[in-house]
Amino acid sequence: MSHDVHFRDPESTDPRRPQPAPEIDPLFVFDFQPLDDPDDPVHAGETGSRWSTYWDVERLCRGPEPVPDWVVTDRAAVDTELGVLKTGKEADVFVLERAVPSADGTAPSTLMAAKRYRSEEHRSFHRSSAYTEGRRTRNTRDARAMAKRTAHGREVAAGQWAWAEWEAMKRFWSAGVPVPYPVQIDGTEILMELITVGEEVAPRLAQVRPERDLLVSYLDQLRDAMAVLAADGIAHGDLSPYNILAAGERLVIIDLPQAVDIVGNPSGMDFLMRDCHNICTWFGARGLEVDEHALFAELLAAAF
Ligand SMILES: Nc1ncnc2c1ncn2[C@@H]1O[C@H](COP(=O)(O)OP(=O)(O)OP(=O)(O)O)[C@@H](O)[C@H]1O
Numbered sequence: 376m377s378h379d380v381h382f383r384d385p386e387s388t389d390p391r392r393p394q395p396a397p398e399i400d401p402l403f404v405f406d407f408q409p410l411d412d413p414d415d416p417v418h419a420g421e422t423g424s425r426w427s428t429y430w431d432v433e434r435l436c437r438g439p440e441p442v443p444d445w446v447v448t449d450r451a452a453v454d455t456e457l458g459v460l461k462t463g464k465e466a467d468v469f470v471l472e473r474a475v476p477s478a479d480g481t482a483p484s485t486l487m488a489a490k491r492y493r494s495e496e497h498r499s500f501h502r503s504s505a506y507t508e509g510r511r512t513r514n515t516r517d518a519r520a521m522a523k524r525t526a527h528g529r530e531v532a533a534g535q536w537a538w539a540e541w542e543a544m545k546r547f548w549s550a551g552v553p554v555p556y557p558v559q560i561d562g563t564e565i566l567m568e569l570i571t572v573g574e575e576v577a578p579r580l581a582q583v584r585p586e587r588d589l590l591v592s593y594l595d596q597l598r599d600a601m602a603v604l605a606a607d608g609i610a611h612g613d614l615s616p617y618n619i620l621a622a623g624e625r626l627v628i629i630d631l632p633q634a635v636d637i638v639g640n641p642s643g644m645d646f647l648m649r650d651c652h653n654i655c656t657w658f659g660a661r662g663l664e665v666d667e668h669a670l671f672a673e674l675l676a677a678a679f
């Protein structure tokens with residue numbers, strides 16, 4: 376193998392001959408600080424950072440158009456985990472910052488909620504199969520793995536819950552139901568809008584004691600949201616004051632993986648009735664009586 380190495384006569388006048396470095400104008404001298412690669416395992420372990428995964432996922436795994444202005448889509452953005460928001464029964468929710476690194480802090484940056492589903496072995500409860508009735512696993516290898524409860528099968532199941540929630544979020548969002556904007560899904564992780572009140576993460580409805588006027592407005596908002604869903608043929612399926620965030624004047628509905636088809640799912644009506652019961656019980660306990668059967672009838676009318 377021949378190596379393309381050239382020796383030149385130092386006295387040659389060849390213009391390609393390296394010239395001595397000229398004096399450098401100090402104006403062009405600047406401090407170079409290499410950025411650590413966030414995907415470098417050593418670095419990532421230290422800081423909980425990674426390159427933004429926004430463009431790594433397929434189009435269907437990114438949120439619906441129009442993408443809100445606050446979503447950071449820069450390829451140079453870095454995701455940094457800021458802490459755990461809540462460890463739940465089947466998923467953990469983290470606060471994640473997605474930001475373009477900059478010295479003066481003027482580059483785009485946003486906070487998101489990262490909901491990560493646990494594979495079944497790490498869960499503290501298992502969903503009833505009533506939710507999944509009629510849901511098919513197209514890939515037969517996946518179906519067999521799930522039936523045999525292999526590690527791969529458990530991962531597939533966690534991914535299916537994440538995917539079910541992702542699909543529901545997009546559908547609810549596009550129907551105009553107040554849910555966090557779904558930014559992206561990557562396997563068992565969903566990134567979504569972080570719902571805040573001022574500088575704080577929004578509390579759950581169960582934790583607040585609203586004044587009467589706000590209470591009335593909250594109930595109206597929920598009724599409207601449930602009616603829009605019913606008209607679209609779906610029920611949340613696990614609606615309760617724990618899965619609704621109180622963002623000041625408005626409510627935001629979360630935790631959607633079990634959204635059910637009211638008519639197509641054999642238990643659809645039962646889930647809808649339970650949603651009505653949970654909501655009416657909470658408002659009733661705060662002095663705002665609503666008849667759960669009347670609400671149920673109202674929603675069924677919207678569904679058919
Ligand atoms: N987008 C969000 N913005 C702010 N807080 C959120 C968001 N998503 C989730 N949370 C917080 O994380 C908690 C758990 O989220 P979620 O209900 O979706 O998961 P889960 O696994 O079902 O939890 P749980 O078992 O407690 O119901 C919520 O009760 C809420 O406090």
Ligand SMILES: [Mg+2]
Pocket residue numbers: 463617618630
């Ligand atoms: Mg929940």
